[in-house]
Amino acid sequence: MAYREWRRRDIYRRLAKEEGKPSRSYYKLREVLDQYRFIPRGGFVIDLGCYPGGWLLAAAEEVGEAGCVVGVDLRETTPPAPNVRTIVGDVREHRVKRELQWLARGRADAVLSDLSPKLSGNWEVDAERTLELAFEALDIAKRCLRRGGAFFVKVFEYPRLAEFERELQRQFVRVIRLIPKATRKGSRELFILALGFRGRRAKRRLLQRTRLS
Numbered sequence: 001m002a003y004r005e006w007r008r009r010d011i012y013r014r015l016a017k018e019e020g021k022p023s024r025s026y027y028k029l030r031e032v033l034d035q036y037r038f039i040p041r042g043g044f045v046i047d048l049g050c051y052p053g054g055w056l057l058a059a060a061e062e063v064g065e066a067g068c069v070v071g072v073d074l075r076e077t078t079p080p081a082p083n084v085r086t087i088v089g090d091v092r093e094h095r096v097k098r099e100l101q102w103l104a105r106g107r108a109d110a111v112l113s114d115l116s117p118k119l120s121g122n123w124e125v126d127a128e129r130t131l132e133l134a135f136e137a138l139d140i141a142k143r144c145l146r147r148g149g150a151f152f153v154k155v156f157e158y159p160r161l162a163e164f165e166r167e168l169q170r171q172f173v174r175v176i177r178l179i180p181k182a183t184r185k186g187s188r189e190l191f192i193l194a195l196g197f198r199g200r201r202a203k204r205r206l207l208q209r210t211r212l213s
């Protein structure tokens with residue numbers, strides 16, 4: 001299919017323009033939220049890799065006026081709603097992790113990650129870098145989530161993905177693979193929704209049991 005034709009058929013991109021949403025990604029998160037309702041009204045949400053703000057807007061709608069969404073990106077992002085605050089920074093930096101931890105105080109209801117590295121064009125390199133960012137996002141989720149909280153993350157179908165999923169299964173009660181309708185045709189990206197964070201105390205108990213046995 002010619003590139004122009006492909007663009008013409010990209011309905012979600014056009015819809016985003018028509019409806020004034022910051023990006024087509026808005027519809028990916030909207031669809032998953034409509035199905036799983038994992039962000040509570042009045043909740044606190046962290047969005048990693050938030051520019052240009054599609055997920056920020058969907059999360060802000062979900063938490064409502066009483067809730068709050070904090071986004072982080074390398075690029076400056078204009079908050080798309082009054083209950084959104086954005087931070088410019090690299091999620092791998094200690095400074096950024098500390099700031100998020102301080103804001104969340106272990107009470108975040110959800111951590112979202114749509115982090116994407118600058119694409120090199122080499123499939124393996126890009127998939128590996130995306131997975132590294134997903135591990136960084138998981139590290140932030142472990143520091144910030146409350147017990148029972150949710151983690152929603154973008155990854156690519158890739159051999160080392162199994163390692164990431166095993167770690168998610170250790171940390172969360174339920175782990176679900178998803179491909180929202182708004183995902184670009186032919187894309188190898190997929191999303192993982194992990195529900196029911198077991199919490200830091202659960203981890204300590206597990207360590208104690210391992211030491212005793």
Ligand SMILES: C[S@@+](CC[C@H](N)C(=O)[O-])C[C@H]1O[C@@H](n2cnc3c(N)ncnc32)[C@H](O)[C@@H]1O
Binds near residue numbers: 133
């Ligand atoms: C696909 S875009 C996010 C789209 C966004 N979720 C939306 O709904 O509009 C991925 C973003 O990840 C950001 N990113 C990549 N590496 C990052 C890092 N190390 N720290 C912070 N942001 C990063 C990029 O700057 C880019 O804006």
